[in-house]
Amino acid sequence: MLKRTLVLLLSLLIISAVATADGELRPLPLDLTGGAPYDTEYASDLLVYEDPSIRVERTLRTQNKELRLEYYTVDIRIKDPSQIRTAPADPTTFVSERRIPADTIARRVNAIFAMNGDYCGDFHGHESSKYILRQGTLYRDTVDTRLDMLIIDEAGDFHIVQGGPELENMDKTAVDGKKAVNVLQFGPALVIDGQEVDDAYIMDKNHSPQFAEPAGNATRLCLVQFEPLHYMAICTRNYANMAQFKQLVKAVAPDCTNAYVLDGGGSAQFIFLGRKINNVNAETNQNKRKLSDIVYFASAWFEEGE
Template sequence: MRFRKKSILFITAAIMLLTVSAWADGQVRPLPIDLTGGAPYTAEYSPDLLVYEDPSIRVERSLRTHSDLINREYYTVDIVIKDPSQIRTASADPTTFITERRLSASTIAQRVNAVFAMNGDYCGDFHGNESFKYVLRQGQVFRDTVDKRLDMLLIDEAGDFHILPGGPELETMDKTQINGKRVINALQFGPAIIRDGEVMEDDYLMDDAHSPQFADADGRCDRLCLMQLGPLHYMAVATRDGATMAQFKQLILSIAPDCPNAYILDGGGSTQLVFLGKKVNNVNVETNQNIRKLSDIVYFASACFEN
């Protein structure tokens, strides 16, 4: 019996050593700037798993948290990546972003090996959608028109955020480069909550002229915000059961008061947070049966490949 116990301990230790060695021998390398996905992640989803980490990425999500400030629940996801190529976008159609195809965020996320994903700006074509929004994804311009009303989020080749205010100048300015760096992804939903350290006034946020159609700035809608906290450090915040734009701003400031750039993405029924292939916000039988299908996602992928 003693020999058997020692054998089991030896086998267990050997398995652990092999696991560590596999990571030690793995390579962290930039992902291609194209429509392919990331490296396969190495964990399986479980409801109580809150952290995923490998040598190239760390994602930590919260469970539902109550905010006394706005009397609503919310979710946060904190992401740190090793290389800027790990913040990416993907479409329901694997070949283009100009499409009428729709899939759930989790289905798109699984296809591209997203460690964490969220809905994007609903850029695809369909009746009633503001399909003239500017679409630059994974380094390629798919649509070269703009909605002059809407703030635009540019993500450059260093993974840094730049938010351009809505206005006529959006039509003529170069949106493929900023501050001498190539723009990899551009999204147009908004508005910005924080732009270059400046917090937007409530009057700006609550004005429907600065929000996409259906956003309902004064309504209690589920909201989603993507922030850059520092170099290659990001956070997503989503509300549950809705908040006005002004309330959402207060929540964001309470969570990340020093955030330099915070930008609102599509919300309402489109609000989807996906961790290791599973939707983790607003999860119940009813919502799982009625998950809205989307045109696009923003996601974070592993860049650690086994040899």
């Protein structure tokens, strides 16, 4: 009797397992192809996307009364490090003059959430020196020693190296024995290994790209890491200087281990399920700035048959 019951239970378990196995989590390839396709349609009141591989939760415009700043946040949790990725405007290379709207790049690579990269596809001035290692491939082996460097390793963890001559000769392809998958140069970093960076450093224009005057008032955005595979993107709605933005980041994400500023200003774009979700009005929607690259998070959940 006991044997029969056990066989029956086992059979039920197998049947239920087969019935729920309608997909699988598959690490994404380390190349310029995108993530798993998704079916969810964007809706203005849809605040959460979730599948077995990723959870993305966005906030609508929020106000910090103390700092008098309005902002947007997007909280992202992924299951596999291959889900934090970068993509260029030109689908074959990051070194190109081509610029296209962020939502177009995002839709091309099935990004659940996408944001500005470091505007690396420039050929002039300091921009032309940025080190470009993306999706595991080295596209340009120069370095702008003034700018902080964000290295995202194969485990999806952030490592930030502040600007300085040592950037020139250091090994940028691996950190702590882990392979670097994406390396970005914009900055400055606002938080490094849980420590706030001094205002004097982040307000120094020598540690910001040419067109991102840190003392000026502009729309700012950054990418934050809390713990392995848990990130947040923060973007101001109104103008802030870099020190004010750091205060906001500390208020919104007090437990973050690393926070790194990416290309913002008039180009700042948060894309959720293929649609721009920050600073949305008729004017900004008509005149969407074109970008050279994005950082994005994709699903790794492939439905059966995909």
